[in-house]
Amino acid sequence: DTAVSQTPKYLVTQMGNDKSIKCEQNLGHDTMYWYKQDSKKFLKIMFSYNNKELIINETVPNRFSPKSPDKAHLNLHINSLELGDSAVYFCASSQGRTFAYEQYFGPGTRLTVT
Amino acid sequence: GDSVTQMEGPVTLSEEAFLTINCTYTATGYPSLFWYVQYPGEGLQLLLKATKADDKGSNKGFEATYRKETTSFHLEKGSVQVSDSAVYFCALNTGGFKTIFGAGTRLFVKA
Numbered sequence: 001d002t003a004v005s006q007t008p009k010y011l012v013t014q015m016g017n018d019k020s021i022k023c024e025q026n027l028g029h030d031t032m033y034w035y036k037q038d039s040k041k042f043l044k045i046m047f048s049y050n051n052k053e054l055i056i057n058e059t060v061p062n063r064f065s066p067k068s069p070d071k072a073h074l075n076l077h078i079n080s081l082e083l084g085d086s087a088v089y090f091c092a093s094s095q096g097r098t099f100a101y102e103q104y105f106g107p108g109t110r111l112t113v114t
Numbered sequence: 115g116d117s118v119t120q121m122e123g124p125v126t127l128s129e130e131a132f133l134t135i136n137c138t139y140t141a142t143g144y145p146s147l148f149w150y151v152q153y154p155g156e157g158l159q160l161l162l163k164a165t166k167a168d169d170k171g172s173n174k175g176f177e178a179t180y181r182k183e184t185t186s187f188h189l190e191k192g193s194v195q196v197s198d199s200a201v202y203f204c205a206l207n208t209g210g211f212k213t214i215f216g217a218g219t220r221l222f223v224k225a
Contacts, residue, residue, distance in 0.1 A: 004157070031211055041152070041201050041218040048211050055211050090157055094211075100146035100165050101207045105157030 003027050004106040006091050012112045013081055020077045021109045023091030031055075032074040033092040033103070034066060043090075049074055081113045116141045120204045120216035127194055128224050135189040135219050137178075137204035145206040147171075147180055147187040152201045152218070161189075161202070199223045 004025045013019055025032065033056070034046040048056035049068040063079045074091060091106040121136040139145065146165040150158040162171030167182035176191045187204060204216040 041220070043158075043203065043215045043218070045212060050211060092157075094213075097209060100148075100163065100209075101211060101213060102148070102160055102163065103150070103158070103205075103213055105159065107157050 004091055004093055004104050006089075006106040006109050008109060009107065010110050010112075012114065014114055015081055015083060017081050018077070018079045019081060019111070020075055021089055021091075021111075023074045023076070023106055025072055025091075025093040025104070025106075027093055027095075027104060029093035029095055029104070030071055031094045031096070031101070032068065032071075033094070034074065034076050035090040035092060035105075037088045037090060037108070039087075047074075047076075078111075081111075083113050086111055086113045116145070116206060116208060116214050118204050118206055118214050118216035120202075120219050123201075123218075123220040124222055125219060126222045126224065129196055130193045131223075133189070133191040133194045133198070133221070135202055135204075135221070137187045137189065137216060139185050139187065139204075139206050141185075141206055141208050141214075143208045144182075145208045147178070148205040148207070148213070149176070149178055149187070149189050150203040150205060150215075152203065154200070158203060194221070194223045196223045196225050 031050045033048045047066040052068045088108045092103045094101045148163045149161040151161045162173040164171040164180035170179045207213045
């Protein structure tokens with residue numbers, strides 16, 4: 001069973017389009033995250049939800065909107081896609097303080113904007 | 115603010131060579147420290163962790179010791195294999211929801 005899954009794995013789209021990435025975890029974790037990884041492998045946190053509540057919202061354009069319908073799901077919607085949005089987006093989940101918020105990552109979604 | 119600095123890559127080694135990837139950190143309080151590994155085309159996965167000073171994390175032949183006096187958590191392996199080729203990330207968490215990652219170090223191991 002896949003612990004953290006994301007769909008789609010690849011997403012190729014044109015500038016100006018709107019797209020969504022879905023994430024699901026079956027680990028029973030309370031906290032989920034979205035990260036962006038650029039071509040140099042630098043990992044930047046974008047958002048985090050704890051029990052469906054937004055707790056981390058880094059400096060991200062408001063074209064990006066996360067939604068958490070329940071604790072097991074965290075989706076990312078991107079409006080008006082730009083060339084600079086091309087990256088790999090990772091979903092992750094974590095256990096709580098007892099486990100030092102150890103992160104479990106999904107396989108990533110490679111977004112290419114042309 | 116909290117930060118993690120790790121050695122720049124890429125690091126290129128021959129099979130069976132000794133590996134060290136340096137990692138130092140700046141943090142308020144007493145962070146937990148992690149090494150994550152990312153194999154080509156995959157997400158990051160936890161390699162090892164240490165939650166208090168002098169703890170040693172180990173997994174798959176990799177080790178790292180939490181050194182509070184030098185604020186370091188260097189990753190070592192005695193004999194690398196081609197299958198260890200990956201990007202390695204040092205990270206810290208000070209007890210909140212946010213984990214701080216280093217920039218990553220790419221390792222190439224030649225047969």
